[in-house]
Amino acid sequence: MELPLAWSLVLLVAGAWSLLVWPRFGARIAKDPRARDAQGRPTRFLTVHLVLITVSMLLGAAVALLGVLTLV
8 A cells, every 4th residue: 555755754754753852851851850759769750751751752663664664
């Protein structure tokens, strides 16, 4: 099944967006005072956000890969 070039570009842009935006958000979350407790251990706030960031980046990579594969 061939996709029009526009759809391939949409997939590439959406994947690139996820791969560019989420790491910056992760850095901000890691610096947030709510990310660690008084003993320096990770809190649920940090854990939940890291899971969300990881899943979003994996989906972004998959979408970008689909975009590349539709161009080939």
